[in-house]
Amino acid sequence: MNAANPTAPLQDAEGVPAFQLRLYVAGQTAKSIVALANLQRICETHLAGQYSIEVIDLTKTPQLAAGDQILAVPTLVRRLPEPIKKIIGDLSDEERVLVGLDVRPIGCAS
Amino acid sequence: MGDRLRPKPIENRQTLAKSPTGIRGLDEITGGGLPTGRPTLVAGSAGSGKTMLAIEFLVRGATQYDEPGVFMSFEESAAELTANVRSLGFDLDTLAAQKRIALDHVRIERSEIEEAGDYDLEGLFIRLGHAIDSIGAKRVVLDTVEALFAGLPNHAILRAELRRLFRWLKDRGMTAIITGEKGEGLSVTRYGIEEYVADCVIALDQRIERQISTRRLRVMKYRGTPHGMNEYPFLIGAQGISVLPITSLLLDHRVSADRVATGVARLDEMLGGRGVFRGSSTLVSGSAGTGKSSIAARFVEAACQRGERALLFAYEESAAQIVRNMSSINIKLAPWVKKGLLEIHSTRPTLQGLEQQLLMMHDTVRTFRPTVVAIDPISNLTLADNDVEVKPTLMRLIDFLKTEQITAVFTGLTGGGDAITPPEDSQLGVSSLMDTWLLLRNVDTGGERNRTIFVRKSRGMSHSNQVRELILSDQGIDLVDVYLGDGRVLTGSARVAHEDEERVAAQLRGEDHRRRLQRLASRRKAIEAQIAALQAAADEETDEVEFAIARGSLDQEGTRRNIHELARQRGAGPTPGPERK
Numbered sequence: 001m002n003a004a005n006p007t008a009p010l011q012d013a014e015g016v017p018a019f020q021l022r023l024y025v026a027g028q029t030a031k032s033i034v035a036l037a038n039l040q041r042i043c044e045t046h047l048a049g050q051y052s053i054e055v056i057d058l059t060k061t062p063q064l065a066a067g068d069q070i071l072a073v074p075t076l077v078r079r080l081p082e083p084i085k086k087i088i089g090d091l092s093d094e095e096r097v098l099v100g101l102d103v104r105p106i107g108c109a110s
Numbered sequence: 111m112g113d114r115l116r117p118k119p120i121e122n123r124q125t126l127a128k129s130p131t132g133i134r135g136l137d138e139i140t141g142g143g144l145p146t147g148r149p150t151l152v153a154g155s156a157g158s159g160k161t162m163l164a165i166e167f168l169v170r171g172a173t174q175y176d177e178p179g180v181f182m183s184f185e186e187s188a189a190e191l192t193a194n195v196r197s198l199g200f201d202l203d204t205l206a207a208q209k210r211i212a213l214d215h216v217r218i219e220r221s222e223i224e225e226a227g228d229y230d231l232e233g234l235f236i237r238l239g240h241a242i243d244s245i246g247a248k249r250v251v252l253d254t255v256e257a258l259f260a261g262l263p264n265h266a267i268l269r270a271e272l273r274r275l276f277r278w279l280k281d282r283g284m285t286a287i288i289t290g291e292k293g294e295g296l297s298v299t300r301y302g303i304e305e306y307v308a309d310c311v312i313a314l315d316q317r318i319e320r321q322i323s324t325r326r327l328r329v330m331k332y333r334g335t336p337h338g339m340n341e342y343p344f345l346i347g348a349q350g351i352s353v354l355p356i357t358s359l360l361l362d363h364r365v366s367a368d369r370v371a372t373g374v375a376r377l378d379e380m381l382g383g384r385g386v387f388r389g390s391s392t393l394v395s396g397s398a399g400t401g402k403s404s405i406a407a408r409f410v411e412a413a414c415q416r417g418e419r420a421l422l423f424a425y426e427e428s429a430a431q432i433v434r435n436m437s438s439i440n441i442k443l444a445p446w447v448k449k450g451l452l453e454i455h456s457t458r459p460t461l462q463g464l465e466q467q468l469l470m471m472h473d474t475v476r477t478f479r480p481t482v483v484a485i486d487p488i489s490n491l492t493l494a495d496n497d498v499e500v501k502p503t504l505m506r507l508i509d510f511l512k513t514e515q516i517t518a519v520f521t522g523l524t525g526g527g528d529a530i531t532p533p534e535d536s537q538l539g540v541s542s543l544m545d546t547w548l549l550l551r552n553v554d555t556g557g558e559r560n561r562t563i564f565v566r567k568s569r570g571m572s573h574s575n576q577v578r579e580l581i582l583s584d585q586g587i588d589l590v591d592v593y594l595g596d597g598r599v600l601t602g603s604a605r606v607a608h609e610d611e612e613r614v615a616a617q618l619r620g621e622d623h624r625r626r627l628q629r630l631a632s633r634r635k636a637i638e639a640q641i642a643a644l645q646a647a648a649d650e651e652t653d654e655v656e657f658a659i660a661r662g663s664l665d666q667e668g669t670r671r672n673i674h675e676l677a678r679q680r681g682a683g684p685t686p687g688p689e690r691k
Contacts, residue, residue, distance in 0.1 A: 026232040031228060031229065031230070058236045069217050069218065071262075072229040072230065072231055072232075072234075073231075073232045090229065093225075096224055100226060
C-alpha cells in the first residue's frame with residue numbers, strides 16, 4: 001500500500017490542508033485495504049482538495065500507536081481541524097465517517 | 111517421628127509453575143504465587159486495592175525476581191500512577207528508565223470515537239507487544255481492561271478481542287494480572303471477563319463495618335493447585351500490600367523449652383519457678399486497675415534488661431504517658447527506648463479495623479524483630495469489631511508470633527471486676543489461644559480494694575494454685591502470700607489487721623499458759639506442804655504411841671521388880687500374881 005498520500009492535496013490560504021487525516025492500520029489486511037479505499041473515496045467526494053492522508057502501518061512502527069492512543073485498527077484520526085476526532089472501523093459506513101469528521105456531505109448541503 | 115504423620119505443606123504439592131508475587135502473605139495463600147505464563151484475574155470494587163496489588167506484583171517481579179513487567183493502564187495516566195505508588199516506596203520512573211518496567215496509558219474517550227464499520231483491537235496487541243519486546247517483559251498487568259467496554263460501543267467485537275488477547279498473553283508466556291471491576295450480584299466482574307481468564311481468580315473486597323473499613327482478599331479459583339480458601343484481610347501499608355494469612359495452616363511451629371522470666375520473681379516462682387516458655391503467649395486479664403499494664407510493662411522491661419528487643423503496643427496511653435506512669439512503680443522504660451531495645455507503639459484502635467491493626471502489628475514486628483511483644487490491651491481491639499472476628503484474627507497474630515518464636519503478653523480488660531461475678535469468663539473467647547493465663551482480681555474487703563493474682567492455667571508446666579496478693583509500690587511489683595484463715599482470703603490492711611489480731615491472740619494464750627503453770631506449781635507446793643504437815647502429825651502420833659508403850663512396859667517391869675523386892679524383903683516366895691499368869 002502507498003504509505004504517502006496518493007492525491008495531491010489542495011491547500012488553504014496558509015498552504016496547509018484543512019483536513020489532516022491519519023489512518024492507522026496493522027499490515028496489509030483486508031480491513032486495511034477496504035478502509036483506505038473507503039477513505040479515499042469519501043475524501044474525494046466531500047473534501048476534494050482540502051485534505052491530506054497519512055497512512056501508518058503499526059506493524060512497522062509500533063511505537064507510534066501510543067501517541068494517538070490507538071487501540072482499534074483501522075483507526076482514522078482527524079488531526080486537523082481540532083479537536084482531534086477518531087473514527088474506528090473500515091469506514092464502510094460513509095454517513096458515520098462524515099459525522100465523525102464533522103463534514104457536511106455534499107449533495108444535502110443546499 | 112511426627113514429621114511422617116504431618117501433612118505436607120501446600121508448596122510441596124505444587125504441580126504448576128508459579129511466579130512469586132513478592133507480596134507478603136499472598137504467596138503463602140497461593141502456595142508460591144500466580145500461575146506462570148497465565149493470566150490471573152484480580153477483581154474488586156473501586157478502591158479495593160486492585161491497582162496496588164497489580165503494581166506491586168510488577169515492581170517486586172522487576173526488583174526481586176528479575177522479571178521485567180509491562181503495566182498497561184486503562185484508567186490512570188503514567189504520571190498519576192507513578193505518584194500514587196511513590197508513597198509505597200516504588201519508584202516507577204527509575205524502574206522505567208532502567209527498562210525494568212514499561213508503563214503505557216491507554217486512554218479511550220467515547221466522545222472522541224465514532225464507529226464506522228468493522229474493526230479489531232490489533233492496535234492494542236501491537237502496543238502491548240511493543241512494550242513487552244522493548245524491555246523483555248515476563249509480567250503484564252492490564253488495569254482495568256473493562257474500561258474498554260465504556261469506550262468501545264461494539265461489545266461483540268470487544269469480547270472476541272479480549273478472548274483473543276488473553277489467549278495471546280498465554281501464548282507469549284506472560285504471567286499477567288488483569289484487573290476487573292466487581293460486578294453486580296454473583297458475577298465476579300461487571301462485564302463477565304472471568305469467562306476468559308479461567309486459571310486464577312482473586313477477589314478483593316473493601317467492607318465497611320461500624321465505620322471502619324477493612325480490605326479482604328480471597329483466592330476464588332486457582333486451577334490445578336490447592337490454595338487457601340478463606341478471606342484474608344490485607345493492608346496497603348508503607349511497604350506495600352500485606353496479606354494476613356493464617357500463617358500456620360498447620361499447628362507446626364517450633365516449640366522451645368527455654369523459659370523467659372516475667373520480671374517478677376515471685377510470679378516466676380508460681381510458674382514452675384522459671385517463668386513462661388519462650389514463644390508462648392500469656393494473657394493477663396483483670397478488670398480496671400488490677401495491675402495488668404504494670405505486669406506487661408515489667409515483662410517488657412525485664413526483656414530489655416536481658417538485652418533483648420521488646421515491642422509494646424499500647425492502645426490506652428501514649429508512649430510518654432506510659433513511661434511516666436511506669437516510673438512510679440520503679441519500671442524504667444525510657445533508657446531502653448533511647449537505647450533502641452524498646453519500641454512503644456501507641457495508637458487508638460478505633461483508627462483502623464481490628465485486622466488492619468493486626469496487620470500493622472505484623473509489619474512492625476517484622477521490621478523491629480523483637481523477642482518479646484506486649485499488647486496492652488487486646489480488649490481494646492475487640493471494641494471495634496464483634497467477637498466473632500476477634501478470635502480468628504487474634505489466632506493469626508498468635509500463630510504468627512509463635513512461628514517467629516516471640517514471647518507475647520496480652521492484657522485483657524474484663525468487665526465487671528468484682529469478686530462476686532467471676533469476670534474472667536468474658537475472656538473465654540481468646541483464652542483458649544493462650545498458653546498461660548494470669549488472672550488479676552480486685553478484692554474488696556474492709557473498705558479497701560486490693561489486688562490478687564493467680565495462675566488460671568499454664569500449659570506444660572507445674573504451676574502454683576495459690577492466690578497471691580499483688581503489690582505495686584515505688585519499689586516495683588511484688589507478690590506476697592495472702593492471709594488464709596477462717597476459710598477466707600484476706601488481703602491488704604485486712605490481712606495486716608488479721609495478722610495483728612492473730613499475734614495478740616497468740617500472746618494472750620501464752621500468758622494464760624504461763625499463769626496456769628504457775629498456779630499449778632503453787633498448788634503443788636501447797637499440797638506438798640500439807641503432805642509434809644500430815645507426815646509430821648503422823649510422826650508425832652507414832653512417837654507418842656511408842657512413848658506410851660515404852661512407859662507402859664517400864665511400869666510393868668517396875669512393879670514386878672517392886673514385888674520381888676518386897677518378897678525378898680519379907681523373905682517370902684515369889685508373888686503368886688505373875689506366876690499365875
